[in-house]
Amino acid sequence: MTASIDRIVSRVARWPGVETAPHRFGGTEFRVAGKEIGHVHDAGVVDLAITKSIRDSLLTDGLADPHHVLPDSAWVTYRVRSEVDVPGAMRLLRLAYLWRLLALRRRGIDFEQTCDIEAELDRLDLSFELDGIVRTTFRDVIQRREPA
Template sequence: MADIDQREAARLVDRIIEEVAAWPHVNTEEHRFEGREFTLGPREVGHVHRWGIVDVPFIERLREALVEEGKTGEHHVVPESGWTTHYVEDEDDVDQCVWLFRLSYLYHVDTLKKTPAGAERFEEIDVAEELEELGASDEVRAAFERRRDES
């Protein structure tokens, strides 16, 4: 991670927080180490640290595809997990982090839609259409499909 001014990092992080917190059914809570956590019901979509680190969890095969595609990196503390880390250094990173959070959000929405309560709560969210809009690769879509087949 390049050295960027802490105020600039905080400004960029605030943009991410503002966008992700506005999504349907997302709650924000404090997270340790000067962080902000995004949850969808009991599930963590990911969290961001004020100094410019974004951590987003994925199932392992999805994480592997994203790392291989260069969309994110392995987690900075626990690289052998499903967690990923992306560093916020400029405006492009804001867009990339929002993309990663949206992908995690859609994964959790897709999973929760399998329950009667989730089907009703997330009825308005078309996961397949949003994956298309995100420009998700075939590998990323395949990870979603494999999870659906296993359900």
Template sequence: MGDQTKREAARLVDRVIEEVAAWPHVNTNEHRFEGREFTLGPREVGHVHRWGIVDVPFTKRLRETLVEDGKTEKHHVVPESGWTTYYIKGEEDVERAIWLLRLSYLYHVNNLKKTPAGAEKFENVDVADELAELEISDDVRAAFERRGLPQ
């Protein structure tokens, strides 16, 4: 990867970091291999690497559905896990990377809202409405609902 390509990848990744870091209660931390990690408490929403790789954890069922829908790929190192890998190669990939990270965020918020502390902390995040805005497929919705998506 040439210097100009590295700078462009870093610029695009910075756009993702700026967006995700602004979400309610998201913390950012350093991640290995020139990465930035996004967490909700102890839960990792995902992480990005400076050279344009976005890794996002999902349940295996949700990951399989996203791969089948062509939204992402199996993780480049641990393909049998629930992790996905998405490559930011150009401007058009930034929104998809944010979309995947938002889906992961909503998955964790949905589960955290089932606790008293989480219900209060995330009272202003309407998971069902946001999933509708993401225009998820029926298959992705079914994988989400398996874990008790609010109606």
């Protein structure tokens, strides 16, 4: 793995509820509650599992590319060519992570007791459209519980 990919794996692995495992096509997979949120390949490719609406917004905003193997799927690809690309990869992985936490919270499962998801979304500085998709989809759970 490259040093940049190593840093990404190290940081994401420290997020509450994240488990890492070898990815079946090489690299490292990130899972939350048994479901993959994304993975990194040794060659500097970050693939994210999201929804089609978020995928479309990320593509429109130029924040990601269609998945390198399944371009019509809900997956996207982000390429890490150097250290300057790490913050972009981290931002997208955090978005996928928060999306998963919101989906779990909707089902009554809460992995991160101190996560203020609304503040986390603000820090991601998403486009108006993308932010709206996330907040509208999960309006019922974003502010359900105040952080401890």
